[in-house]
Amino acid sequence: MTSGAKKLFFAAVALSLLLFAAQARAQLLDMGSGTNLSSVMYFEPPHEQQVEVRLSGAEMSPLPGVALYDVKKLKIEEYGKDGKLEAVAQTPECIYAPLDGVASSPGHLDLSLDGGKIHLQGEGFLWQRNDQSLIVSNQVHTVIKMGTWKLTTP
Amino acid sequence: MKTRTLVLVLFLSLSCVLAWAQTNAPAAKPVEQDLDISSDSFYFDGITNQMVYLGHVFVTYDVKDKLTCERLTVDLPADRGNPTNIVAETNVVVELLESNGKTDHVTANKAVYFYQRLNPVTNMVNNLTNVIYAVTNETVTFTGGDPMPKLWSSNGSSSGYMLADPLIFHVIERKFETPGHVEMHYRQISSPGKTNNSPFGL
Numbered sequence: 001m002t003s004g005a006k007k008l009f010f011a012a013v014a015l016s017l018l019l020f021a022a023q024a025r026a027q028l029l030d031m032g033s034g035t036n037l038s039s040v041m042y043f044e045p046p047h048e049q050q051v052e053v054r055l056s057g058a059e060m061s062p063l064p065g066v067a068l069y070d071v072k073k074l075k076i077e078e079y080g081k082d083g084k085l086e087a088v089a090q091t092p093e094c095i096y097a098p099l100d101g102v103a104s105s106p107g108h109l110d111l112s113l114d115g116g117k118i119h120l121q122g123e124g125f126l127w128q129r130n131d132q133s134l135i136v137s138n139q140v141h142t143v144i145k146m147g148t149w150k151l152t153t154p
Numbered sequence: 155m156k157t158r159t160l161v162l163v164l165f166l167s168l169s170c171v172l173a174w175a176q177t178n179a180p181a182a183k184p185v186e187q188d189l190d191i192s193s194d195s196f197y198f199d200g201i202t203n204q205m206v207y208l209g210h211v212f213v214t215y216d217v218k219d220k221l222t223c224e225r226l227t228v229d230l231p232a233d234r235g236n237p238t239n240i241v242a243e244t245n246v247v248v249e250l251l252e253s254n255g256k257t258d259h260v261t262a263n264k265a266v267y268f269y270q271r272l273n274p275v276t277n278m279v280n281n282l283t284n285v286i287y288a289v290t291n292e293t294v295t296f297t298g299g300d301p302m303p304k305l306w307s308s309n310g311s312s313s314g315y316m317l318a319d320p321l322i323f324h325v326i327e328r329k330f331e332t333p334g335h336v337e338m339h340y341r342q343i344s345s346p347g348k349t350n351n352s353p354f355g356l
Contacts, residue, residue: 122196132200140196140207144189144228146215146236146269 035059043081053078069096088112091125101129109136117145187216191226203230211242218251221265240267246296252328257308260321263298292325302337305330314340
């Protein structure tokens with residue numbers, strides 16, 4: 001998997017981590033739910049002091065049936081080793097199935113990648129970890145900032 | 155005589171379309187332009203590293219260039235940066251707004267955008283290196299087979315079109331190239347006293 005693919009999927013991977021972390025916290029509290037979730041992951045040495053991914057969610061609660069969780073106001077930020085914010089993923093609400101590695105939502109998805117060079121928005125998404133795929137089903141809008149060379153007459 | 159005039163007009167038109175500036179190469183400055191893509195749905199394949207847009211795909215590049223198609227595939231490079239390859243398929247329609255106000259139209263079954271950063275160029279004048287610039291090779295290659303890619307211009311007086319396969323558009327230079335099969339179609343309009351207008355309005 002190339003770094004480009006990693007960039008686009010960092011959100012989904014990070015989502016997994018957040019949800020697992022939240023799930024662990026929920027188990028600790030023995031309540032099956034949590035609020036104001038936040039998690040920070042750091043780079044491996046020698047950059048262990050620098051934040052790699054910052055995750056936050058307003059609320060997580062289990063849904064009836066097989067392990068499903070409802071996560072609200074999810075925000076995931078990824079930083080470069082230089083501390084620069086490289087990617088941000090946000091969704092107001094999504095449902096996550098950790099055992100299947102599937103996250104989905106009929107709501108809005110906002111992805112900003114490569115320091116804002118690629119910005120994607122859409123309504124309704126499905127991420128499948130095993131297939132390494134992300135589907136956005138409606139009203140997709142992407143802006144890619146293309147670096148190019150424009151000719152000018154001297 | 156009339157036939158010779160028509161042939162001459164066609165030749166001049168084609169020459170204009172395919173003309174390349176060989177001297178006084180303009181300088182290049184880096185700029186950032188928006189590639190705006192809207193579609194019904196989207197699919198990202200993490201294995202092939204491709205973004206695929208499906209259904210009513212509408213693309214705007216640098217405000218003045220527009221493309222519609224049914225399927226658009228964007229290849230992301232491994233080292234970030236610009237997409238290296240973009241493929242538009244099925245009912246591809248392109249509008250290119252030129253600086254002189256006219257609009258070039260292209261229809262094709264398939265259009266392939268290719269991007270490549272070239273090495274810096276050094277220009278020697280009077281034994282001095284006075285121009286150094288990098289050039290980005292940006293082309294859109296239209297293909298189709300049957301029907302062939304079609305190019306025409308709308309400036310109010312156009313009455314002809316060109317069929318070419320492949321038809322290559324050089325994005326930076328804003329020029330078309332036709333290295334393969336070409337057909338020029340000209341609908342002659344009765345206009346006494348005017349015999350040397352370009353039938354393509356180009």
